[in-house]
Amino acid sequence: MKLPKLPLLVKVVIAIALGLLFGLFFPEWLTRIFATFNSIFASFLKFCVPLIILGLVAPGIADLGKSAGKLLLATVAIAYGSTLFSGYMTYFSATTIYPMINIGAGATTVEATSLGGSLLAPYFTIAIPPLFDVMTALVLAFMLGLGVSAIKGGRVTMKSFLVDLKGVVELTISKVIIPLLPWHIFGIFLNMSTSGIASNVISIFGKVLIVIVVLHIILLLIQFFTAGGIAKKNPLKALWTMLPAYATALGTASSAATIPVTLRQARKNVVNEDIADFCIPLCATIHLAGSTLKITAITLAICIINGYPFDLSVYSGFILMLGVIMVAAPGVPGGTVMASMGIMQSMLGFTDADIALMIAIDLAIDNVATACNVTGDGAIALVLNKLYNKKG
Numbered sequence: 001m002k003l004p005k006l007p008l009l010v011k012v013v014i015a016i017a018l019g020l021l022f023g024l025f026f027p028e029w030l031t032r033i034f035a036t037f038n039s040i041f042a043s044f045l046k047f048c049v050p051l052i053i054l055g056l057v058a059p060g061i062a063d064l065g066k067s068a069g070k071l072l073l074a075t076v077a078i079a080y081g082s083t084l085f086s087g088y089m090t091y092f093s094a095t096t097i098y099p100m101i102n103i104g105a106g107a108t109t110v111e112a113t114s115l116g117g118s119l120l121a122p123y124f125t126i127a128i129p130p131l132f133d134v135m136t137a138l139v140l141a142f143m144l145g146l147g148v149s150a151i152k153g154g155r156v157t158m159k160s161f162l163v164d165l166k167g168v169v170e171l172t173i174s175k176v177i178i179p180l181l182p183w184h185i186f187g188i189f190l191n192m193s194t195s196g197i198a199s200n201v202i203s204i205f206g207k208v209l210i211v212i213v214v215l216h217i218i219l220l221l222i223q224f225f226t227a228g229g230i231a232k233k234n235p236l237k238a239l240w241t242m243l244p245a246y247a248t249a250l251g252t253a254s255s256a257a258t259i260p261v262t263l264r265q266a267r268k269n270v271v272n273e274d275i276a277d278f279c280i281p282l283c284a285t286i287h288l289a290g291s292t293l294k295i296t297a298i299t300l301a302i303c304i305i306n307g308y309p310f311d312l313s314v315y316s317g318f319i320l321m322l323g324v325i326m327v328a329a330p331g332v333p334g335g336t337v338m339a340s341m342g343i344m345q346s347m348l349g350f351t352d353a354d355i356a357l358m359i360a361i362d363l364a365i366d367n368v369a370t371a372c373n374v375t376g377d378g379a380i381a382l383v384l385n386k387l388y389n390k391k392g
Contacts, residue, residue: 023193061145
């Protein structure tokens with residue numbers, strides 16, 4: 001009798017739990033074997049991500065035809081609006097909650113905190129450089145998709161190429177990336193558990209992390225109730241459908257690496273295939289509401305502890321810049337905090353010690369923020385599907 005296949009969500013949860021458990025007693029040499037697999041698989045993902053974006057976004061734009069330009073502007077506007085809402089919601093919530101839970105009470109300065117360890121290194125690495133970076137892939141996808149949808153002569157040949165490229169990408173996603181993702185997630189959590197980093201980092205700002213998690217849940221509920229109201233769909237059912245993407249992002253801490261799962265779940269929410277193929281890869285780069293929430297909450301805590309100014313005029317500029325500058329962040333764990341370090345120093349006055357602590361705390365919560373990012377992409381897809389899917 002053939003056993004039923006486990007849903008991806010169940011596989012991911014099992015991988016996380018086993019990784020944390022086995023990390024308590026696995027020898028270092030065995031954990032390093034999984035670290036080696038993770039390194040190779042991560043290199044393969046980095047190679048695939050630009051191709052996934054090009055292979056899905058370009059034919060999606062071409063199929064949308066004349067509405068593609070309007071859809072692009074609408075997607076960017078909604079994504080940026082969602083990111084700004086997240087930042088301001090966090091600012092007003094955190095400045096109200098932090099005094100209640102004594103954030104900064106009795107503290108005069110923040111010292112750079114040692115993590116007490118580092119991740120175990122792989123035995124070897126294999127570099128697989130991408131053909132081009134993510135931003136190049138996005139611009140090329142826009143150019144090809146909009147060009148094919150606009151020109152008349154020669155359109156069939158170019159569109160056939162884009163369709164074939166989409167088929168290759170989807171085959172790679174379904175037959176290679178998704179089956180290996182649970183093993184990748186297991187290796188990540190195994191390494192963190194073996195190295196002792198997970199517990200050490202999380203213990204630094206426990207109260208702040210709890211606040212961030214709660215605010216992420218509230219943000220997702222707001223996003224899906226808003227999207228559900230516009231799209232005339234059950235918001236809780238739509239949010240539940242996106243949970244495999246949420247769970248996958250918890251393990252990978254990468255919006256880009258989670259694109260295959262996010263895309264599949266968005267389609268399960270009855271989002272038109274062309275809309276989903278356009279929206280999900282694009283939002284993986286430009287929709288960073290969860291990361292904005294995370295960085296706003298952590299920087300506010302550091303500002304309060306250090307006595308730095310954190311009035312609304314200071315943070316308005318910071319939040320507005322965050323929504324733009326993090327688009328340049330690579331689709332890797334910790335990418336958003338790396339991209340935003342410059343404005344932390346220039347706009348908030350952070351020192352090197354503040355930045356070091358910021359990075360440490362960010363590592364502890366980055367996967368939750370990324371999970372919020374990709375799950376919210378599903379809400380945006382629902383809205384765009386209602387606005388631009390004439391069949392729906």
